[in-house]
Amino acid sequence: MxxxxxxxxxxxxxxxxxxxxxxxxxxxxxxxxxxxxxxxxxxxxxxxxxxxxxxxxxxxxxxxxxxxxxxxxxxxxxxxxxxxxxxxxxxxxxxxxYSSFCDSCGTYLYPQHILEYLKQALGEPAEKLLTLCTRCRRYHFGIKLKAQMPGKRKVGSPKVQIGNSR
Ligand code: SF4
Ligand code: SF4
Structure with a gap:
């Protein structure tokens, strides 16, 4: 068999x-x-x-x-x-x-046909996210977030206000 x-x-x-x-x-x-x-x-x-x-x-x-x-x-x-x-x-x-793989780590994501459908349905802004696995997506988001942390922000970066100010 x-x-x-x-x-x-x-x-x-x-x-x-x-x-x-x-x-x-x-x-x-x-x-x-x-x-x-x-x-x-x-x-x-x-x-x-x-x-x-x-x-x-x-x-x-x-x-x-x-x-x-x-x-x-x-x-x-x-x-x-x-x-x-x-x-x-x-x-x-x-x-x-016929498969698509994570741009960052190479993990199998889903078939190309599904990727093409998702790209069309969600539009261009989602394309980068669709070609990253959830782990790498979180990692890349974490890096961007870290860059915004106090002490890491570039001079002139806007401050973010969280919560109500009284
Ligand atoms: S539902 Fe599909 S897979 Fe199941 S018996 Fe019918 S034809 Fe076959
Ligand atoms: S219903 Fe169609 S799309 Fe869903 S698992 Fe079965 S064959 Fe695949």
Missing amino acids: SSIEQLADQYGLFLCVECGKCVAVCPMGEIYTHVSYEASPRGIIERILLDPGIPEDDSLWFCLTCDLCTDLCPAGVRFRDFVEAIRQVAMKTGITE
Whole structure:
């Protein structure tokens, strides 16, 4: 049994009864304008069961990992967990072009498709924050904050007033 077949077995893909409930509830169609059936949970399950390998295209990298499909699946398929696991395997085998990583420490953040969607939804000011992991974001914010601490402020920096003055 290949490692992908093992994952398919572990997350119940062989139990799928092809009812299509996961596709009906999946929010990917509302988020992306270009998502195809091949990237839907049922489409991916069919493909993996027919040909248990890592797809070389970007179909694995659209899922938002919301887990709604798992909640509604009558057969107990854990598609979200499967996608997260196979993405890790894909990255370990060198498929990294569909992922985004922290600009500062290189930690995996989320798929490129999700990053592009977030950039569009949140606008340019959020771009810098979106490409930092939470740890590095806090660290960078801490550095900026430290620079504002008494004794660290540049001459001429404005003073900040906190609380009511009487
Ligand atoms: S809801 Fe479950 S059983 Fe139905 S198609 Fe999706 S994965 Fe298969
Ligand atoms: S976990 Fe992924 S496949 Fe399942 S409903 Fe959410 S976006 Fe769709």
